[in-house]
Amino acid sequence: MSPPLALESQVQALTDLYNSIQNARHYPRELLKNTIVPNPLTLAPPSLSLYSQQLKDIVHMLRSDAVQSALRAAQESEKTDGQNIMNNVRRENRKRRRPPSPESPQPYTVIERQSSSLFPATEDSALLKSSELVEYIRQFNKEHSSCRLGIWQGTRSSIRDVKNPAILRFTIKDVLMAYLTVSYTVNDLSLVVESVTAFGPRERKLPHSQSEYSVYRMLSQELGRMIHSDPQVGLQKFMTLLCSYENMFTARCDKCQRVLCVEGHVAAVERVWDESNGRWEPRHVSC
Structure with a gap:
């Protein structure tokens, strides 16, 4: 060698x-x-x-x-001092790369937006105006014997002016009591429901507080979910929903056919609109 x-x-x-x-x-x-x-x-x-x-x-x-x-x-040189030894030889990529071809423009497809409202799509009359609220309350109390609706005021006063927003007090005898906040805008005087808080029928609570009972707290959450699905829901349509809770503690769930759910033993506080029967059907939240 x-x-x-x-x-x-x-x-x-x-x-x-x-x-x-x-x-x-x-x-x-x-x-x-x-x-x-x-x-x-x-x-x-x-x-x-x-x-x-x-x-x-x-x-x-x-x-x-x-x-x-x-x-x-x-x-041997690498074993003696292998630091700072880098392979700077770069492989030359000689393969021809085809430039990406521009995509053809796709035709515009009109997507029909489906309503996410949980309320029935009824073609009812125009929304209730703020000036019509007092007369509507009188007519509502005449037509419903077990339900009562009125304007709530923080202090006792003989003047019943409709404020903006206004707080309404709704009661179903021996079932529940709820505070509704309704409002309107300068450009549109139609009353829409902003929020609802439910309480027990004998609880003495203010509208901004919450119930001491879990069933009414769950009911408040369910009503809030309904309002969130349709922020422009009118007062008349929302009152039909509240009146459906008249038998809240005796109605059977349309899914499990039980009055109280298996988990938590809570009444059916959820309501689902049935188009075939034209009414609100009770349902447990867990069902």
């Missing part, structure tokens, strides 16, 4: 090997699929024979004493 080459000779030997391997990357793929025989000139085209000979030259170069000595020297 020949003595170790000088540093310049070792670098030159490795550089020549690297260039030969890089040139071999452009050889046709048939060289990897066909078996190279001792006499390729009689079995393969001249171009393949030339490439085969060049591959053999690379193998001989790799096995030569000069290259092997340079590789051993590089390995």
Whole structure:
């Protein structure tokens, strides 16, 4: 074996090997699929024979004493001080990349927005105006014997002016009491329901407080969910919902047919509109 080459000779030997391997990357793929025989000139085209000979030259170069000595020297140098040695040789990506073709414009499709309101889509009369509230309350109390509706005021006063927002007090005898907040705007005097808080029939609570009983707190949450589904719900439509709670503690759930749910033993505080029967059906929250 020949003595170790000088540093310049070792670098030159490795550089020549690297260039030969890089040139071999452009050889046709048939060289990897066909078996190279001792006499390729009689079995393969001249171009393949030339490439085969060049591959053999690379193998001989790799096995030569000069290259092997340079590789051993590089390995020993790396073991001695392997820090700050980085492979800065970047592979050149010669594969042609096709630029992305622009997508064809898609036709505009009109999506019909479906209403998320939980209230029935009835074509009733116009919404109640603020000036009509007092007369509506009188007519409502005449038509409902067990339900009462009135304007709530924080202090006793003989003047019954409709404020904005106004707080209404609704009661069902021996069932519940609820405070309704209704309001209107300058451009639209129609009354809409903003919020509802339910209490027990004998609880003495203010509108901004909450009930001490879980069933009425759940009822307040359910009524709030109904309002959230239709923030512009009118007072008349909402009162039909409240009147459906007249039998809250005796009505059976339309799903499980139980008065109290299995989990929590709570009455059916949820109401679902039945189009076929035209009425609100009771349902447990867990059902």
